[in-house]
Amino acid sequence: MRVFITGASGWIGSATVDELLTAGHEVVGLARSDESAAKITAKGALAHRGDLDDLDSLRDGAAQADAVVHLANKHDWGNPAESDRAERAAVETMLDALAGSDRPFVIANGLSGITEGRSVLESDPSPAVGPGSDRGGSENLALESAVRRVRASAVRFAPSVHGRGDWGFVTWLAAAARKHGVSGYIGDGESTWSAVHRTDAAQLIRLAIEQAPAGSRLHAVAEEAITTKAIAEALGTALAVPVTSIDPAEAAEHFGVVGHFFATTMTAKSDITRDLLGWKPTGPGLIEDITAGAYT
Incomplete structure (x- = not known):
């Protein structure tokens, strides 16, 4: 298939380009800059110039x-309202x-934000509905199509979609540990995160293109629940700094934007996803990745 990808030069997108090309698909990646275009073409894909505000370019690519x-x-x-508007329009x-x-x-x-007090299931609909909601309600908009x-x-x-070269949440936590000289967790550190290796996430995207029925909700989750304390301890080991609890009132100052997320439990199950598509994650776990030096 000829596959058009937005975010093709990004963290998950670049792995997805590799996965699709290896599987024999032709890939066209949206590129908003010369640098992005060069990254895409270096992989053997085609670059399609434009961005999320260039609706004509998106229409042509699709x-x-x-x-x-x-x-x-x-x-x-x-300006989250602008992000939500742009997402829905795109x-x-x-x-x-x-x-x-x-x-x-x-x-x-x-x-x-999908559920509270338990892991998210594939059967749980997104509560974001309509243009003014998170991400413009784009998940529901898409599934209704x-x-x-x-x-x-x-x-x-x-x-955490993790791996060497990650620039997401765990990278920000590592940066905070370097800045303050301690690897912190918030409160008792019992908040939990799900995680998936970048290559496993890319494989799931390919399987979704090839097999997923219309209306499917799929979870790129290889590990359901890792405590934030365990993440901080692994970073402490990898960066050779002490591990300590951070008062919730000081989390925003210590961690920056990621502090809000680090205090929040965000977990999900992926049993239905695995059964539906035969997805079998094989990449290293998050703690393994951290202690092996992926964030040093």
Whole structure:
């Protein structure tokens, strides 16, 4: 298949490009800069210039593809309403281009805010509905497109999609440990995160393109629950710094933006995903990755 990917030069996107090319697919990656285009073409994929605000470029990329993977997000922490608006407009545009074709559309989402007090299940719908909601309600918008003959599925990623070169949450935690000379966890450190290795996440995206029925919610989760204290301890070992509890009132100052997430339990099960697609994660676990030096 010819697969159009937004976020193709990003952390998960670049691994997905590798996975798809290895499987024999043709890949076209959205590139908003010369640097991004160079990264995409160096892998053997094609670069398609544009960004999430260039709706004509998104429409053309989707219309010319056999499948679309939407991984990009503006992540404007200072103006989340703008990020949500852009996300919804981008998804609407690409879905319009695919309508009536039965072609696959895979959309990325996170686990935060879906349920409280238990792990998220694939059967749990996203509470974000409508243009003014988180990410513009794009997950529900995509899954509802089944009535328009789009084979859409949502891949919800664990808060840590880890590996050497990661620039996500764990990288920020490592940076805070270097800055303060201690590896911290918040309170008793009993909040828990799910995790998945980057290569396993990429494999799931490929399987979703190839096999997932319309309306599927899929969880890129290899490890269901790792305590934040265990993450801090592994970082302490890897960076050779002491491990300590951080008062919740001081978490934002100590950790920055990631402090809010580090205090939150974000876990999910992936049993249905594995059974549905035959997905079998084989990459190293998060603690193994940290102690092996992936964040040093």
